[in-house]
Amino acid sequence: MEYIRVTKDNLEKEHICCAISNNKDVQVSSKKAWLADRFDEGLVFLKSVERGKxxxxxIPAENAWVPFNADGYMYIDCLWVSGSFKGHGYSTELVDACIEDSKDKGKKGLCILAAAKKKPFLADPKFLKYKGFTVCDEADNGIQLWYLPFGNEAEKPGFRECAKHPHIEDKGYVLYYTSQCPFNAKYVPVLEQTAKENGIPFRAIHIASREEAQNAPTPITNYALFHDGEYITNEQMNDKKFLKLVNG
Structure with a gap:
């Protein structure tokens, strides 16, 4: 597979989303704006020449939008291979490229979020285990931090206390989200409108800075839905899924 590294210079012309083909879509533009601000912080976006599939x-863990302590590591925001591209070893190629680049940059290892069983928008734990990753920490809601150290002397990364025990005091539905995931630009307003029309207590909190993200009450900051203080899911929802959840 041939790969392209997305940079500030080619960001506008490159297709960067896994499911949205229209580069003028608000979801794509919001994601690209988020990416543009991250390149100077060391973010790398490596994609196949075949669109965004x-x-x-x-990104260096110190600059990741995740509440953990992993100084000296590289954090994988997203690893995505979809559709007909699955089963050809492309995930391995991408991770191997990340490993090589991270070693060249003097990093201690890699880390990534997952769960014991595969969850939407999270890495597959079976693949991570195959690549040599192991679990180094786990939050109360089952979200795990996996890591791949490059040496035996590398200390284990870990969640900050605010994320290790995901809980908030607010009643009703509360959604924490960032602009990292392109879908949020479309579907967060959909949830806000759906909640308003149906009299559902709902509040969306847009995490707009690295500092806010690193102190969030959840390991997953790009989309985390709470109800009456308890974490529910990281799965992005449309109006139908949300109403089904609410109505049980």
Whole structure:
């Protein structure tokens, strides 16, 4: 597979989303704006030449929008291979490229979020285990931090206390989200409108800075839905899924 590294210079012309083909879509423009601000912080976005169906996005852990302590590591924001691209070893190629680049940059290892069983928008734990990753921390809601150290002396990364025990005091539905996931630009307003029309207590909190993200009450900051203080899911929802959840 041939890969392209997305940079500030080619960001506008490159297709960067796993499911949205229209580069003028608000979801794509919001994601590209978020990416543009991250490149100077060391973010790497490596994608196949075949649109956005196969890519890896990673950043030095100190600059990751995740509440953990992982100084010296590289954090994988997203590893995505979809559709007909699955089963050809492209995930391995992308992770191997990340490993090589991270070693060249003097990093201690890699880390990534997952769960014991595959969850939407999270890495597959079976693949991570195959690549040599192991679990180094786990939050109360089952979200795990996996890591791949490059040496035996590398200390284990870990969640901050605010994320290790995901809980908030607010009643009703509360959604924490960032602009990292392109879908949020479309579907967060959909949830806000759906909640308003149906009299559902709902509040969306847009995490707009790295500092806010690193102190969030959840390991997953790009989309985390709470109800009456308890974490529910990281799965992006449309109006139908949300109403089904609410009505049980």
């Amino acid at each position: 196969c890519f890896i996005e990673y």
